[in-house]
Amino acid sequence: xxxxxxxxxxxxxxxxxxxxxxxxxxxxxxxxxxxxxxxxxxxxxxxxxxxxxxxxxxxxxxxxxxxxxxxxxxxxxxxxxxxxxxxxxxxxxxxxxxxxxxxxxxxxxxxxxxxxxxxxxxxxxxxxxxxxxxxxxxxxxxxxxxxxxxxxxxxxxxxxxxxxxxxxxxxxxxxxxxxxxxxxxxxxxxxxxxxxxxxxxxxxxxxxxxxxxxxxxxxxxxxxxxxxxxxxxxxxxxxxxxxxxxxxxxxxxxxxxxxxxxxxxxxxxxxxxxxxxxxxxxxxxxxxxxxxxx
Amino acid sequence: xxxxxxxxxxxxxxxxxxxxxxxxxxxxxxxxxxxxxxxxxxxxxxxxxxxxxxxxxxxxxxxxxxxxxxxxxxxxxxxxxxxxxxxxxxxxxxxxxxxxxxxxxxxxxxxxxxxxxxxxxxxxxxxxxxxxxxxxxxxxxxxxxxxxxxxxxxxxxxxxxxxxxxxxxxxxxxxxxxxxxxxxxxxxxxxxxxxxxxxxxxxxxxxxxxxxxxxxxxxxxxxxxxxxxxxxxxxxxxxxxxxxxxxxxxxxxxxxxxxxxxxxxxxxxxxxxxxxxxxxxx
Numbered sequence: 001x002x003x004x005x006x007x008x009x010x011x012x013x014x015x016x017x018x019x020x021x022x023x024x025x026x027x028x029x030x031x032x033x034x035x036x037x038x039x040x041x042x043x044x045x046x047x048x049x050x051x052x053x054x055x056x057x058x059x060x061x062x063x064x065x066x067x068x069x070x071x072x073x074x075x076x077x078x079x080x081x082x083x084x085x086x087x088x089x090x091x092x093x094x095x096x097x098x099x100x101x102x103x104x105x106x107x108x109x110x111x112x113x114x115x116x117x118x119x120x121x122x123x124x125x126x127x128x129x130x131x132x133x134x135x136x137x138x139x140x141x142x143x144x145x146x147x148x149x150x151x152x153x154x155x156x157x158x159x160x161x162x163x164x165x166x167x168x169x170x171x172x173x174x175x176x177x178x179x180x181x182x183x184x185x186x187x188x189x190x191x192x193x194x195x196x197x198x199x200x201x202x203x204x205x206x207x208x209x210x211x212x213x214x215x216x217x218x219x220x221x222x223x224x225x226x227x228x229x230x231x232x233x234x235x236x237x238x239x240x241x242x243x244x245x246x247x248x249x250x251x252x253x254x255x256x257x258x259x260x261x262x263x264x265x266x267x268x269x270x271x272x273x274x275x276x277x278x279x280x281x282x283x284x285x286x287x288x289x290x291x292x293x294x
Numbered sequence: 295x296x297x298x299x300x301x302x303x304x305x306x307x308x309x310x311x312x313x314x315x316x317x318x319x320x321x322x323x324x325x326x327x328x329x330x331x332x333x334x335x336x337x338x339x340x341x342x343x344x345x346x347x348x349x350x351x352x353x354x355x356x357x358x359x360x361x362x363x364x365x366x367x368x369x370x371x372x373x374x375x376x377x378x379x380x381x382x383x384x385x386x387x388x389x390x391x392x393x394x395x396x397x398x399x400x401x402x403x404x405x406x407x408x409x410x411x412x413x414x415x416x417x418x419x420x421x422x423x424x425x426x427x428x429x430x431x432x433x434x435x436x437x438x439x440x441x442x443x444x445x446x447x448x449x450x451x452x453x454x455x456x457x458x459x460x461x462x463x464x465x466x467x468x469x470x471x472x473x474x475x476x477x478x479x480x481x482x483x484x485x486x487x488x489x490x491x492x493x494x495x496x497x498x499x500x501x502x503x504x505x506x507x508x509x510x511x512x513x514x515x516x517x518x519x520x521x522x523x524x525x526x527x528x529x530x531x532x533x534x535x536x537x538x539x540x541x542x543x544x545x546x547x548x549x550x551x552x553x554x555x556x557x558x559x560x561x562x563x564x565x566x567x568x569x570x571x572x573x574x575x576x
Binding site: 012108 | 313388427477547
């Protein structure tokens with residue numbers, strides 16, 4: 001190919017890429033770099049930014065709220081990731097069967113994930129209301145004591161996990177269903193000929209074939225845990241006693257209530273480091289432990 | 295006695311289990327709807343009435359028009375407007391970029407593409423502080439631009455559309471080239487019509503993304519006259535008296551869910567397809 005032709009080719013590509021790339025550079029690339037610079041600065045609304053090196057990062061390690069937020073985020077991940085891996089799988093296995101009303105059941109279970117957080121969360125505040133909420137009324141009818149679900153330290157995080165599961169399961173169900181529909185039928189036919197029962201077919205065929213999908217969902221859910229904000233903001237405001245303050249919520253408080261932009265940026269880079277660490281661990285151990293990918 | 299074959303009995307059990315589970319799962323949303331139709335005082339009665347005794351639209355009238363603190367009716371319209379504009383912006387910029395990555399040959403194409411896509415795994419929290427400061431510098435806070443412009447940056451649309459474009463056979467393009475068709479004309483006249491399902495999927499996901507977003511509009515819009523629906527709803531919790539006006543609050547929650555449920559009813563297959571082909575969203 002001649003030099004002029006190459007140049008023309010690159011110009012054509014530029015013409016197609018430019019509109020998008022402007023937005024990418026301005027709203028993704030520059031902010032990413034600026035965020036990193038900010039994390040090395042001390043900056044509040046009152047003063048000009050001052051370069052402080054790693055101070056933000058070091059100071060954060062001594063902030064009790066930050067440490068608690070890391071802990072709460074990990075607790076949320078430890079509870080929600082397995083649940084969001086297993087419950088949607090079971091529901092997808094059911095919905096993958098043919099039966100009368102399958103479509104209706106599928107839509108009923110999947111649709112909540114599309115509903116905006118504020119609707120969902122206002123709804124659950126009402127459902128969980130300690131006096132007149134549906135849940136406590138049902139408890140009362142069964143002769144069980146009602147609970148102040150969202151204002152007790154022991155239960156608030158559990159409620160957030162539960163609501164998150166109910167709300168977002170549909171997304172993972174879609175991911176599972178698309179994999180289940182791609183599974184090669186011959187495997188099952190062959191297994192049936194060999195006399196494998198259904199449990200064996202599930203354990204030795206379905207599960208191994210879903211392994212990559214499960215790894216993918218795990219990754220999405222772990223990243224999702226670090227983003228957990230809406231549920232905390234609307235349901236508990238981080239309380240009671242800071243027991244539901246997640247990293248994302250701490251970042252919000254630091255940046256937009258206390259206006260410590262540098263420190264908030266440092267929190268976001270800690271988030272990045274933790275996600276990256278998880279990625280490395282996953283590549284090193286989880287993949288090996290689960291065997292090589294298909 | 296009439297006996298079902300093993301196969302049919304199994305199907306019957308599946309139907310019962312599936313439908314009961316579906317009902318339980320969906321029940322909270324029905325409850326939101328039923329609560330919104332009842333006078334607030336009815337909701338304090340024990341035992342609760344699952345099927346409303348008195349049906350009224352009073353709650354919807356209150357929340358949409360009386361506007362204590364925030365005007366939910368106006369916020370609804372603002373959200374429709376903003377989500378539509380962002381959707382157009384994403385389609386118009388992502389389509390040609392995806393085309394370039396899928397079809398055009400240029401130096402560093404694949405490296406650039408994967409670099410852009412890699413940013414998708416970064417949590418949104420990494421961007422909020424610097425983008426907020428950028429918009430502050432540009433004096434765009436408390437304007438609609440603060441909500442319209444940033445969501446065009448993420449590479450989700452480019453990624454999704456490129457994956458679809460890769461499935462369009464090369465022969466088509468070769469034929470078009472022989473006919474002397476320019477890349478732009480080829481994109482507009484051949485690729486775009488073929489891509490309609492992918493474009494619809496992307497449009498729906500983008501619209502819902504903006505519609506459902508809470509954190510970002512809450513940060514950049516503090517003027518209640520300009521406030522989109524989600525931050526407005528987050529605020530009504532403080533404006534109305536929780537338990538005693540539960541019906542009114544549920545009317546607000548239901549209003550925000552209606553467009554989403556309608557879109558889902560008519561276009562669930564586009565949503566499902568987009569999620570299962572890309573695997574990445576939100």
